[in-house]
Amino acid sequence: MSTRARQFSAEVLRREELSPHLVRLTLGGAGLAEFTSTGVPDEWVGLVVPGQFQSRYYTVRSWASGELVVDVVVHDVGLVTEWAARDCVGEPVTITEPRGSFTLPAGAAWVLLVGDLTGLPAMARIAETVDLPTRIWAEVPDDLGSYLPEGSNVTWLAPPAPGASALAEVVDGIDWPDGDGYFWMAGESAQMRAIRKHLMRERGLASTAYDVMGYWRGSAQRQPRAVDPGPIYRAGKAAGKTDDQIWAEYDDARNT
Structure with a gap:
């Protein structure tokens, strides 16, 4: 039997435009109190934004002091991109528990x-x-x-x-x-x-x-x-x- 991925509520604390096509969102709030990073450097979370019911997946750029940072690529259309392209500070979001796949083999030299x-x-x-x-x-x-x-x-x-x-x-x-x-x-x-x-x-x-x-x-x-x-x-x-x-x-x- 499959187990549904755990979900956490959060809100957008800060929004920063890193470039014309990349926006940094810092998420936080009491709902992340039990969030735990996998420590895998390419880990991702599902992100559900207001007005949407489907998640899109984004790399966890960092997780520290109860704040989770994701960098969102913005373009003309998309479930998350149009939302992230505007001022979304203070809005609620849902994220799923993280998953990662980066696995260095034993003996890797580079x-x-x-x-x-x-x-x-x-x-x-x-x-x-x-x-x-x-x-x-x-x-x-x-x-x-x-x-x-x-x-x-x-x-x-x-x-x-x-x-x-x-x-x-x-x-x-x-x-x-x-x-x-x-x-x-x-x-x-x-x-x-x-x-x-x-x-x-x-x-x-x-x-x-x-x-x-x-x-x-x-x-x-x-x-x-x-x-x-x-x-x-x-x-x-x-x-x-x-x-x-x-x-x-x-x-x-x-x-x-």
Whole structure:
């Protein structure tokens, strides 16, 4: 029997425009008294805003002193984006208990992070948390040079067009470090599918050596729902399916 994710009430304490496309919301209130972070650096929560009944998922940029910070990508339309684009301070929201997937394999000597604007909050928190040589590729439309930790080894990339991404091409050209490490990536779903295939077929990486997640779909500009890949992967392996077939099922589950 499945258990419904626990929910917490909160309110918007502060709102800050970090760039034309990124808004920081600081959430707090008595309803977060029992909220507990997983400590996983790419953890996310579901966010339900006034007038909406569906949650959208956002990285927990930070959690400290009873305040939870999420950075929201704003664009023309969307369940949360239109609300976050205006003054929403003082308004009530609901968040779900956090989930995360970043898992460094034993013996990892380096970390590679690749993502677009939706993946930037997680990449920043990972870079702050992981004590390993870390290289970052960030595809963003705005000047966010101070967003990542000072001293980050980052390559800033411009999207090929509004609402588009070319990160699969970027990954094809990566000069990989020697030894074993961990590759983490988040962005547009079609790009992520192409990259996942590249990692499996061209790089021959074990499934434990990377985490690639589609955060949004270019065709519909809608964020896929969060789905735990673990049960899908284990069931697929038990059924004798290939990694390509299993990850295709995972993408289908996130986009339904």
